[in-house]
Amino acid sequence: MLTLGYSGLDRGAALKRAILGDGWRREQRIVQGLDAAAALVDETGVLAAAAQERYDGDKGTGRFPRDAIDACLRAAGATMRDVEVVAHGFRYEPSPVWQLDHLSAQWYQQVYAQQVQRDVFHAHYPADPAGPRFAHVPHHEAHAASSYYLSGFAEALVVVADGMGEQESLTVFEGRGPELRRVASYPILASLGILYSVLTHYLGFQVGMDEYKVMGLAPYGDRQRHRATFDEFVQLKPDGGLAVPLLSANKSPMERETHQGVLRRLEEKLGPAREPDAELGQHHMDVAAAGQDALERALLHVLGEYRRRTGLRRLCLAGGVALNCTANGAILHSGLFDEVFVQPAAGDDGAALGAALYAARQARPAAPTGMAMPYWGDELTGPDVAAALRDLGPEFTTHRLPTDRLVAEVVTLIGRGATVALAQGRMEFGPRALGNRSILADPRSPTMRAHLNNVVKQREEFRPFAPAVPREDAATYFDVPPGTESAFRHMLMVTGVRAPFRDRLPAVTHVDGSARVQVVERESAPLFWALLRETGRRTGLPVLVNTSFNLRGQPIVRTAVDAVATYARSTLDALVVGDVLVTRTGREATA
Incomplete structure (x- = not known):
């Protein structure tokens, strides 16, 4: 059974613009239903998931995720006729609330109503008697399912907190076996x-x-x-x-x-x-x-x-x-x-995943299973990489290298102060780059943080960068309590940098001595793990800066073409795309 979930409230951004006009540009994102995404699951787990922004370049878009849906179906070798249920991560019901004033009525009639959202879906995928059944999943149930059913916990307290669901802002659930039960909710x-x-x-x-x-x-x-x-x-x-x-x-x-x-x-x-x-x-x-x-x-x-x-x-x-x-x-x-456990796409992109999991578990109850890393997006292939590199000019040098040579060359570059972009395998789902669409750098450099913020990513100087570290070394350098290493896999936990290493890791140690740590496991990210281990062998510190592979205003790169084009117009020193190392001819590291 294939279950497709999606998030976003198409038409919401357009109505917001119509209500506010151009004089309220900053307020136009005060709107429900952004971060549109799609996810496809079956009895074995998550097959594919991706955010719409990675396809149309509009960060945080709430537009109907047609591109993301099609990508999920392609990844599974499926069509819409193979899908049993399509689940949307909102369920607005008729309510007197929508009659309180003229704007509330507009929102319900033009955006929130279930029929409106079904009409949006069928405008892209015409209704088909042999096609999938449509399900509206309450927003906080979708969020809860996205975390609980991927946690691997036999039972857990499940808490969803956001701006708002349909009529609540925080909801508490009990998860026991296959069942999720509401315990309490808090109003908007x-x-x-x-x-x-x-x-x-x-x-x-x-x-x-x-x-x-x-x-x-x-x-x-x-x-x-x-x-x-x-x-x-x-x-x-x-x-x-x-x-x-x-x-x-x-x-x-x-x-x-x-x-x-x-x-x-x-x-x-x-x-x-x-x-x-x-x-x-x-x-x-x-x-x-x-x-x-x-x-x-x-x-x-x-x-x-x-x-x-x-x-x-x-x-x-x-x-x-x-x-x-x-x-x-x-x-x-x-x-x-x-x-x-924090589901890595905890925001509304993750409601697509949760809607699919909730609908699937309603049809076929099952206890939670532990998720692997969320490498669920589009995959880089050898032919894609070759095509993306074909038009690079003489100012770039490319080398296809075996893994051991590739690791050695990249660690050497980083040790000399280079910034290196890494594009590998399937794209991550969620807002964090976890080694497959990342920029790596030397955390020992006292100037690297400023260089990445001001020159490479062109963003505010105060913003910190995350360290990546092998699982087996995490507790040595960071305050990672024994047995909690898995909580740090998705770069969603801040903890302390151990005092002896704060001065030695200036690029990733925030002003209060903290860091947003990513623990890397060999089985899930072998190349990234190998880079960290080789860095440790050479420097005594198996830690690298890891930040997302994108430039200011741009979503994280998706394809080999995106990776090569972004690298070419950036100030990054090198790119590893697949098994190919790309450098700038005759250029030394700049940090």
Whole structure:
């Protein structure tokens, strides 16, 4: 049985533009249903998954994921007639809520209604009596399924936190065997995700895109300076209760579209909002720190209560808030749970995967199985690589090398200060590059972080980079508690760099001594693992900088053509695409 899941709310972005007009460009991403993606599963597990942005170049797009769906079907050698169920990761029901005002009615009638979304699907794949059955999966059920059914846990507490599902912002589930059961849910006016996104806007960043910048900025600030104010914004109630009264500051329909009421209240309490191109000051860092602190305390408050009620010692997380790696690390180190699993595509792209898994388990109940690495996207093949390299000019040199030579050459280049892009195998699913579409560099270099931020990726200087380390070496260099190594495979946990190595790993050690670690296993990423081990043999530190293979404003590369073209127009020193090493003729490393 093939089950296809997809996410995104096609027509949502267009309606938002129509409502706001061109004068509200920053607010146009305050919209439900972005990060459209597709996933295909069967009884054996996940066959394929990909985000639509990788095909059309529009980062975070909510457009119907036709390209991603077709790619998943191609990967499985299937057509739509082979699919038994198509599952969409939203289920909006008729409700008096949609009659509260004219804008709410527009959203339901033009975007949210189930018939509207079925019409969108059938505009791309015409209705066929022999075709698949259509299923609408509630958004938080999709998120929960995406994490629990891939965790390998026999039972777990499952918590979904995001901006909003259909009518909730945080939902708690019990997972026991094949069953997922709702335990509690929190309304939209208690949304930690919306609060963090509005804080992102207040700090001059892009809503729905740059929340991780707030997370990266927070360690530069003082968590206590604005704590009393954030205690007003986020109120912790008895028995796991949670309220965010700040969100009630949006009074009119237009304020709910733009969060202008909440932003005014933030300015009243914290001073003027930062303009996008303005300098970042200590005040902004302190606000980011207080917001991050409030998020962590609220999550631990809820988790502690439901850990006590259920007695469950394992935790699964999903939803956009679960992409907050610092909060995830705090949860892991809290001691509340023995194991923590975060599905790598925890945002709305992962709702496509969860919708497929939820529908498949409804039809054929089965207990969770542990997932391998999420290398589920398009695959690089030898002919694709050869074709992509064919038109490179004399300013580039190519060498096809056996693996041992390739590893030796790349480690030598990195040791000399080179930045090397790595494009291998199948593309990762989710926002993190995990070795198959990555840029690698030397973490020992005191200038590498600035070089990558300012020259290669052209982004803010304060943003940290992640270290990759072999599983067997992780606990030596980083605060990875024994038995938790698997929690760090997907680069979604922040933890400490062990004190003796902080000065020796300046490119990956954040200002507070932390790092967003990726643990690499030999069986899942043999070339990447070999590069790390050879680096360790030569330098005594089996660690490399790993950042995503893309440039500013560009999704992570997908194909061999994307990889070669991106490398050619970048300042990167070398590219490994398949078994071919590409360098710039006569050029030395620059960092």
